[in-house]
Amino acid sequence: MSASSNPAQGTHPRRRLLENPPHWTTVLAVAVLVVVIVMAAFAPQLANFEPTKLNAAMRLKPASDTYWLGTDSFGRDLYSRVVYGARVSLLVGAGVAIGAIVIGLPLGLIAGWYRGIDGVLMRMMDGLMAIPGILLAIAIVALVRGGLVTVIIAIMIPAIPQVVRLVRARVIAAREETYVDAAVLLGTRPGKLIRKHLLPTTIAPLIVQGTYMYASAILTEAALSFLGVGIGTEVPSWGNIMAEGRLYFAINPWLVFWPAIVLSLCILSINLLGDALRDRLDPKMQGRAP
């Protein structure tokens, strides 16, 4: 809020960041995300074992110097599996957020500008929103089978209407602005008008929304894997590590809790980053519920 009331405020992004340092939770969130990204990128170097290596003699061992977090019911190293699990989560999050924006953004721009198409398109989006996302995703994954790409598409489809609604609302608000009227009166063609004048107003809220979608996609992937309809069990993901661990919950609850802690911290950090981005990119949204 102080950003707009202080006329001496620098407009250069780096200066603004220095004058208005991020909250400690944001710093912590970024640190956690860096750790998760490093985990995903350097999984082969960081892991102590092959994440899929079976060892019947070492089933359900407690944590030790060799097995930092113990072993699962197949004698696989839990620590190595959790490290590799970061890959699936980050890929799914990125795939869903980018895919939903790539498809939803043009649809939202069209719905907001061409009022004739708006009614039909938005009823379609309402219909898609009425279907519980996880049910739709379960059905798609089960019917199409396949791996990572299927899961990404299945989580992405229910996310598209959110993008369309957001972009459409921005475009409808921008229509009322004088600069848009001026552009229309100057005879700007619709294509150029949408690209040059309407698209830019949607970028900041889309970055924020994309961050939240990233977090919620990771959550949905974990839920799908947990229910046994996610990525196949041959690829470790935090969700399917928990799904396998829950059968042995009474013997060793940490088989569920370690991936759960990493998963929750990762989602929490992305959400905190989203809040921070929202406050910075869009001062009007400050303090509002996402």
Added chain:
Amino acid sequence: MASYFLRRLAMAIPVMFFVALFVFLLLRLTPGDPAQAIAGDQATPAQLAAIRENLGLDRPIASQFVTWIAGMAEGDFGSSLISQRPVLEMIGQRIGPTLALAVMAMIFTVVISLPLGVLAAWRHGGMVDRFVMALSVVGFSVPIFVIGYVLIAVFAVNLKWFPVQGYKPLAEGFGPFFHRILMPGLALSFFYIALVSRMTRASMLEVLREDYVRTARAKGLGERIVLFRHALRNAAIPILTVVGTGFAMMVSGVVVTETVFNIPGLGRLVVDGVLARDYPLIQAIILLTAGTYVLINLLIDLSYALTDPRIRYQ
């Protein structure tokens, strides 16, 4: 009022049409032969032919869609490919635990988050306020199944206060029912407590700035009456919306919660149905939940129109 109702209803019908179309196309757009996908790799040609006939796959696509819709209009949602029983009957048998779980979760949500949200707004920046803001971030981030397992580990395994899993219908007495539904209900409501208390806080913060709140205080009314009678009532519309849509969205959380706590409800039926590729069953469940969602949203809109005359004339 009647014309508003009709206009609003006229909007809900195309929405449901698109829901039906999506669900219908889901099967048709599945790569490969849907009958083969449903029957599995070991199916005999006779089985495949039977499934095709059952689903009407041998007829033109438009006519399949029309027949399917017409069937549903008469209450015929088809029969399960596995058990051969009508899917509506199967859903009817399983809907009890799911509804019980959802209703309990909503009760917990309202009972816990309304006072939290009101207190947070009343002492803006205070302890409760910080707690609510922290809770809302955590509540949006920790998956339901993680909360469920933490509750099980603490209250069922260590303290042994509650059974680890299981369900008893309300018909067998409130005590046993409540004893088993408390943990799943709390696990499911965690997200909604975060959502509703944050919304209550935000809505109350706006209302507490209004002149009539100052007037109420100035004329010497007690804080409790000002907060709950004057402010909360006027802050109610956004809160009601979140509670209503939250209830409609709850199906997703219910599926996961039922798996964690081994509750024999609709959620397990969906997952089992999907794993067995019982297509008529999946179609019916998706359509019914989407229909519930549309209906609840319709009711929310109508309740606005009843309480706020301005909306009716838009």
